[in-house]
């Protein structure tokens with residue numbers, strides 16, 4: 001697996017371990033920015049499955065570091081595909097809602113036209129295309145708004161700021177679903193199980209899937225719900241109130257899609273896997289943090 005020190009990768013270490021021997025190289029052992037390093041590590045370790053959670057995820061910084069974003073998100077994905085194909089292995093890869101341009105109000109389906117608004121989304125889309133064109137048995141899961149009990153994420157930032165400030169002004173015109181990193185890691189283990197653990201079977205399921213928390217909200221809605229839950233747990237705490245603002249009042253180097261809703265029906269139909277409601281996962285993450 002790649003990305004073991006990340007939000008999803010950290011959870012994968014737990015969910016994948018009952019399935020077999022998990023090899024989780026450090027950045028020094030396998031640098032995703034170096035095609036040669038990725039190729040050499042895969043050739044030496046000869047995995048049956050690669051679960052690829054490592055990525056360049058700094059959405060705004062990517063605008064000024066496009067070469068690095070493409071090396072990690074696109075070129076490494078292509079090399080993973082080539083080497084996987086050569087080994088007869090299979091890949092589970094994570095991608096993003098940022099491959100879409102955010103127009104409309106209906107949840108995106110896998111076959112909808114892509115149109116990334118920034119370098120990060122474009123580099124992740126190039127990674128999807130490189131993996132698919134490698135001919136590897138690759139299953140690509142686009143997700144959105146990933147958070148968890150550890151790591152750098154919106155939830156943890158909001159909970160910290162809620163204690164420090166009286167008011168938090170948060171964007172309320174971007175729509176999507178928060179997705180717990182553990183739900184994504186459990187899904188990967190389930191999918192490997194659904195393939196009977198066999199990379200050959202995975203070829204039948206190759207393609208793109210959407211896998212985000214069920215339900216939808218806005219960033220302001222997510223923040224308000226998180227603060228409400230914190231208040232329930234700490235009735236005495238003085239916490240910030242949330243004020244919704246339009247995206248134009250919170251400019252960022254990279255544009256964000258206004259509509260990040262992902263339709264996850266294909267995942268349910270093909271694998272029988274329903275992503276949990278984001279409102280159900282959120283209190284479980286609180287339990288982990290306390």
Ligand SMILES: NC(=O)c1ccc[n+]([C@@H]2O[C@H](COP(=O)([O-])OP(=O)(O)OC[C@H]3O[C@@H](n4cnc5c(N)ncnc54)[C@H](OP(=O)(O)O)[C@@H]3O)[C@@H](O)[C@H]2O)c1
Nearest residue numbers: 003005006007008031032033054055057094096143145146
């Ligand atoms: N976070 C989100 O909101 C979000 C939304 C949609 C989709 N996704 C996708 O979901 C997947 C998992 O995201 P995440 O939130 O778990 O990401 P994350 O917490 O930012 O973790 C990224 C991982 O990639 C590793 N990495 C980065 N550059 C590397 C390099 N050059 N060589 C080796 N490893 C490198 C990081 O290692 P270091 O610790 O050494 O940096 C870290 O382990 C990614 O494919 C991401 O694009 C995420």
